Amino acid sequence: MTTLGRQLSIGPTDNTSDQRTPRQRLKLIPETARKSFVPYVPARYVSRTHEWDLTRISPDRPRAHGEAIEITGTVRTQSGAPLRHGLLEIWNANHYGRYRHIEDHSGLQLDENFFGMGRVVTDENGQYKFWTISPGAYLARPDIGRWRPKHIHISVSGGSSRLITQMYFPDEPNNHSDPMAILMGDAFERNVGTSYETPNIDVEQGFRFDIVVGGRNATFFE
Numbered sequence: 387m388t389t390l391g392r393q394l395s396i397g398p399t400d401n402t403s404d405q406r407t408p409r410q411r412l413k414l415i416p417e418t419a420r421k422s423f424v425p426y427v428p429a430r431y432v433s434r435t436h437e438w439d440l441t442r443i444s445p446d447r448p449r450a451h452g453e454a455i456e457i458t459g460t461v462r463t464q465s466g467a468p469l470r471h472g473l474l475e476i477w478n479a480n481h482y483g484r485y486r487h488i489e490d491h492s493g494l495q496l497d498e499n500f501f502g503m504g505r506v507v508t509d510e511n512g513q514y515k516f517w518t519i520s521p522g523a524y525l526a527r528p529d530i531g532r533w534r535p536k537h538i539h540i541s542v543s544g545g546s547s548r549l550i551t552q553m554y555f556p557d558e559p560n561n562h563s564d565p566m567a568i569l570m571g572d573a574f575e576r577n578v579g580t581s582y583e584t585p586n587i588d589v590e591q592g593f594r595f596d597i598v599v600g601g602r603n604a605t606f607f608e
Contacts, residue, residue: 440476440504440518441589450500452481453520456584456592457553460512461542464601468512472544476504476516478537483522492525517589523560535560535567542597549607553595554578570606577606 441454461469479485484494486502508514524534535558541550554577567574579593597605
């Protein structure tokens with residue numbers, strides 16, 4: 387059986403990342419076995435109106451606390467081909483650094499106008515756009531006071547796989563002490579959004595985050 391893939395080191399961890407890091411290189415399934423697999427039929431994603439705008443629970447509700455931002459970019463393969471009609475699922479902490487999740491034990495403030503979850507589908511050119519609230523730094527380990535820098539989770543589904551990545555923000559004080567950033571090394575900059583001005587739309591700032599699936603210049607996925 388052929389052994390493939392790079393081997394990641396296990397650095398500082400927030401409880402579960404060491405459990406999710408393979409100890410051995412991945413192995414390629416033999417061709418004879420692959421031929422017996424049932425063909426995969428891609429799902430047809432449906433994106434509902436307003437799911438791209440995480441700043442409000444619904445159009446008739448107040449905007450959540452904090453700075454509204456826009457995230458734009460493209461999703462492409464290593465050859466530069468766009469990922470058309472791919473599903474992006476987005477989630478992030480609120481302005482105070484709190485997730486609306488039962489396992490968030492930080493004790494930080496909730497915002498009743500922010501769920502922190504949304505979905506978008508890429509267009510024919512692999513482009514996407516969504517609005518959200520700029521997240522606060524996240525208290526990942528209350529027991530030892532470890533903070534993670536502000537970041538946005540993005541799940542990419544298309545074809546036969548689902549990959550999850552994180553967009554970081556430039557010049558955040560906790561960036562280089564973050565366990566995932568340490569594992570990325572020099573590749574960390576690929577996961578940092580590039581800021582731009584937004585003078586003509588109803589958000590405070592924009593960030594461009596282009597996602598590359600596969601290849602030497604791939605975005606870092608969990």
